[in-house]
Amino acid sequence: MKEELWEYLDEFVGNSVKYLKKNNIIPDWIHSHYGDAGYAACELSTLLKIPFAHTGHSLGIAKKLKVQSMGMTEDEGERKFKFSKRIKAENRILKNASFIITSTKQEIETYKLYDFYKEAKYKTLAPGVDTEKFTPYYQINMSGEQVEEEIQRKYWVGEYIEKFLSQPQKPCILALSRPDRRKNLHTLIDVYGNDKELQSLANLVIFAGIRKNIEHMPENERDVLVSILLQMDKYDLYGKLAIPKKHDVENEVSTIYRYCAEKRGVFTNLTLHENFGLTIIESASCGLPVVATKNGGPSEIIPNCKNGILVDPLNVGEIKSAIIKILTDEQLWRSYSDSGILNAQKRYSWDRHVNQYMEWVEEARANFDKIKMTLPTDVRLKEAKMLLVSDIDGTMISEELEHPGLAELRTILDNRSAEFALSYASGRSARLVQEAIESHGLPNPDFLICAVGSQIYYHRGSEYFTDKGWSRYLDRNWNRQEIKKRLDSLQFLEMQEEEGQNPHKISYYLKDKVWKPEQVNTILGKYRDQVSVIMSHDRFLDVLPRRASKGKALRYICKKWSIPYSAVYTAGDSGNDYDMLVGAGNAIIVGNAAPELDVLKPSRNLYRASQNAAAGILEGLRHFGAV
CATH class of the missing domain: 3.40.50.1000 (HAD superfamily/HAD-like)
Known part of the structure; x- marks a missing residue:
């Protein structure tokens, strides 16, 4: 597990410093993602006097509360996930980072449980969408060879979907996500399966990850996929529900959106809580309207892009009404499609993302340099x-x-x-x-x-x-408690004041300057080879790790x-x-x-x-x- 890396992060930091110095590389800026990388960035920033920013993604306190709510004890959580180290590091990151990047303003609220929540500076910056890949369904800005590749991709996407459907010419209600219970795919199928009007209006197309043999998949994913198949049978959705086994994640996702947009379909994201919602921006950029969860990032994206309707992901009536409204109102569909295309490129392009980020970086570096000059x-x-x-x-x-x-x-x-x-x-x-x-x-x-x-x-x-x-x-190989216990029994040693002690040093005075190294070696026994015994000025004895x-x-x-x-x-x-x-x-x-x-x-x-x-x-x- 990646949590095991926490034990080696200081070694990584040391080797990074060595590499940078050896190769005469001094970065101008550091950006870290997740708590462990944030710890390393914070250490390197302190050592090298380089400013850094951080993106948290997943937070230790939230995860700790979640696993405890599922029955995991404090000790089990600590052993498995190293929560104390992670949370301590995240607090230090909040205190020392030039700024913290969040995808939405709502995400800032998740830091409120941290001691240094108020000391951090937060910058909200949504991820960008590749507008050269996620192009409008009616437009292809490609060279001749690329056009041929897009035609091939479009053909194969059609093959993946249409082999399941008896009336493939109908609009598509699209869902595209991992096979994860939190993605709430079962609610979408319930809405569709229980409504004959929806079934007559459109086909349901679900891309739930990539699968070969469901039996060999992780338990959580297997349970979701089996549930989809059982619902398909329960509602007799054969010929109406497509669940393709595969797609090219890198190259075919944009084609899937365009395919559905050409059929005047609708994209759905009914995740119980969506931290951001990149798929909503991608579908908007392709001109495919959306019905999305109101919980999380979509509540900021939809008002910006004006490309769909927000719903309660557990309210089947709201979900049904929103989907039917978009499918049956041609003017509304076109409005959402056109607005999504324009606003996704205007507000969520990578160019805008990078330009805004670099503006913040330059500002932070200038402020950091001013502080550095005063040292x-x-x-x-x-x-x-x-x-x-x-x-x-x-x-x-x-x-x-x-x-x-x-x-x-x-x-x-x-x-x-x-x-x-x-x-x-x-x-x-x-x-x-x-x-x-x-x-x-x-x-x-x-x-x-x-x-x-x-x-x-x-x-x-x-x-x-x-x-x-x-x-x-x-x-x-340093057992301070046992080593001190043994040395304390020697009469010619007197423990120095607390000021002279630390976790890796045990210090004594020699009484009457009497030094008996043989007795020290004997009393230490098996620990003798694990320590260094240093005498100085005929009076002070220090015992340290070897x-x-x-x-x-x-x-x-x-x-x-x-x-x-x-x-x-x-x-x-x-x-x-x-x-x-x-x-x-x-x-x-x-x-x-x-x-x-x-x-x-x-x-x-x-x-x-x-x-x-x-x-x-x-x-x-x-x-x-x-x-």
């Missing part, structure tokens, strides 16, 4: 050809050393080019990193690696937002944004910087580094600075020729 920083990752990733405490800043070199480095980084990206990688939580940036006036980063690599945050304006793909990646660390988070970013390792410069001073320093293209160890980094010796790609903190970073960058 104090830009996400440089789209264009980055160089990346500096620095630890904060003891590296970028050092209280006890009075921040040597910080003012000069700050000036350089504040004036860096659009191709020079900056990140801070810290053991601190995201909130504490942000506090350090503000209190020390550090240059705004493009992203943060926080909590020893267990979290990645992107910076946009005054806001920070998580990389959900990274979080989902860390979820695998997949998490500053270095692994950095490699994830480089892969996602197609930044070569050779263009990456890292700077650190302690053990929790170790894998970030050994995994990057160019590493800088500042002069005041902790002894735990003594194992790292100078090399072509690793520079040990003589100066401390920020001054050491500058020294290293100059050594590598980066500044």
Whole structure:
């Protein structure tokens, strides 16, 4: 089922970013359809700073209410349809999309159940009809070869229909839909079967999908088709009811409308609730009048096209009266036919659809660009050809050393080019990193690696937002509750404050700086191979998923944004910087580094600075020729 894709959408987003960056493609606009694609569009919009619009089609809350009304429990619905993820995503889409496209004004009402209903901007834009395909029944604008093809199609449509009928010259009452109970075909047959006047006036023609062997069709479709056959027999409609087995959906639908229009017939759409009603516009464009349900989109289409009559789809008297009225009043038939042709092309052509849509897109992009220009920083990752990733405490800043070199480095980084990206990688939580940036006036980063690599945050304006793909990646093989339960039993460990914890990080203090790695390994047991245990400054112990660390988070970013390792410069001073320093293209160890980094010796790609903190970073960058 497509709902299973929800588990992989963050991976899709990450790979999309990688592909776009690698191929130097930056879209100007994103448009998504359905909730899952909307989630991906919302993430890409946030990451790449590209505006997007969304078309919902089917909504999670409505579907949830429907399946629950049919007896499905909350838990069953969640397992099968992932409703909580879908509804949360749909709310976020409403909040962040430049606008939401609906086919009708009525459709906007379906969003009222969402928390962010009022925050969204809605644009009503009906689908277009291909006016070159759905041409008036009396007009053929085609080349010689195309005319021949149309003649062939018209012949075969006639064959499909007329082999069922004893008086094929009569007008047609046409229905064309999927074999779905909600399409209400059985009511149309009841109306026709119970009325001898209708039977004398016209034949009934029902195209109910395409079938070969009814026995092998899905149960719902099979039930509808069997019901049609039983009604045919019940009312003895042999010779009066045509139910063709097939038609060419791509090329013959317009021919079917024209065939029925030439016979002065009428098209019916008695769906219990029609979200839009594209078939009504298609038939109008061909000049075939319609009797349509008043529930949903047709209630807006019919007044616009003036091509037929709206009815209650369950009121057999209304349906019968409307069909007879159109079939027997030649002047009314011509009025509906002519109006439908003119108004379908005027109001529902694809040219009009596209022109209106593009007008909204340009307006939204202009507004988005204005907002983007007011942001104090830009996400440089789209264009980055160089990346500096620095630890904060003891590296970028050092209280006890009075921040040597910080003012000069700050000036350089504040004036860096659009191709020079900056990140801070810290053991601190995201909130504490942000506090350090503000209190020390550090240059705004493009992203943060926080909590020893267990979290990645992107910076946009005054806001920070998580990389959900990274979080989902860390979820695998990580049983936080059981791991914490085991470690809590060790007497030499003391749990750090709540600020130091997160879903992918468990942090302790070492009591009296006593470190007993053997006991840690023993107590972890089978979980030992699923975690990374990192000690820093002889006092802090962090336990993370095996997949998490500053270095692994950095490699994830480089892969996602197609930044070569050779263009990456890292700077650190302690053990929790170790894998970030050994995994990057160019590493800088500042002069005041902790002894735990003594194992790292100078090399072509690793520079040990003589100066401390920020001054050491500058020294290293100059050594590598980066500044």
